[in-house]
Amino acid sequence: MGDPKYSRKVWKKPKRPLNYELKMEELKTLGTFGLRTKRELWKAHTELARVRKQARSLLSLRQEVRAEKEPILMNSLIRIGLVSSDSSLDDVLNLNATDLLSRRLQTIVSNKLGFKTPYQARQAVIHGHIMIGERKVDIPSYTVTVEEEDSVHFTPESKIPEMLEKTKKEEPKVVATEEETTEAPATEAPATEAPATEAPATEAPATEAPKDKSSSTE
Secondary structure (H helix, E strand, O other): OOOHHHOOOOOOOOOOOOOHHHHHHHHHHHHHHOOOOHHHHHHHHHHHHHHHHHHHHHHOOOHHHHHHHHHHHHHHHHHOOOOOOOOOHHHHHOOOHHHHHOOEHHHHHHHHOOOOOHHHHHHHHHOOOEEEOOEEOOOOOOEOOHHHHOOEEEOOOOOHHHHHHHHHHHHHHHHHHHHHHHHOOOOOOOOOOOOOOOOOOOOOOOOOOOOOHHHHHO
């Protein structure tokens, strides 16, 4: 973080925020990981850019200096599960923002504890239903390390596990009723033909030809 009086900015806006393809990609990422605002996505991009900058600077150093400083960066990334133990700096340069977002507590809780959507997992984290080991964590953006990933669980007093089990039991019944309604044969009503009624023929009255005026005057 540095000196508190000169704290750096933790997020930066994209250079072309009105680009249509970029906006659609950002909205898709927000829905996939359950992010509240685009600022959380921009934080991930800024942190990833900082890591890439460190990797590029290490590649430009001499072999002796690089061998001394490279393990520091790699161990920090291995600790949070971004790269494996046999990765190199080239693998660090190939990282994406989704790799960093997948290590958030919200994402791990959504994948591990059986939530339907990441937004449900976010609500559970914020309201204090999630613990890591013996401590309660209510920060959805908390970066979970590899050692802490197996110790993520519900709090003892939480009732969310019972609700999740109840919804899982009710789902097959709802599916069965939907299949019955779709597979039910359609009953056709018997066609009833109305008797044909013949309209009475109406004869037009015969009209007499008008008399000649000349004959009447005579």
